[in-house]
Amino acid sequence: xxxxxxISLDTAFRFAEKNGVPAFYWVDGNLGYVLTGAxxxxxxxxxxxxxxxxxxx
Numbered sequence: 001x002x003x004x005x006x007i008s009l010d011t012a013f014r015f016a017e018k019n020g021v022p023a024f025y026w027v028d029g030n031l032g033y034v035l036t037g038a039x040x041x042x043x044x045x046x047x048x049x050x051x052x053x054x055x056x057x
Contacts (some may be wrong), residue, residue, distance in 0.1 A: 013048065015041070024048040028056070 013026045022044050023036035033055075035048045 013052075017041075026052070028052075 013024050016023050016025065021036060021038055022041045023034055024044060025032065025034040026048075027033075033051075035044060035051060037044055037047075039047075
């Protein structure tokens with residue numbers, strides 16, 4: 001049986017953009033999350049912080 005992948009305990013937000021649509025994504029524990037939308041980077045950045053706080057609060 002293959003070994004389980006290592007999971008980082010640090011949450012690091014990553015930013016990506018494709019065709020002008022921004023996305024932030026991160027892994028927290030064994031779950032991955034992504035937030036994307038047709039808004040500018042500063043709007044989605046604020047939204048991802050609120051979402052992260054709600055999920056971890």
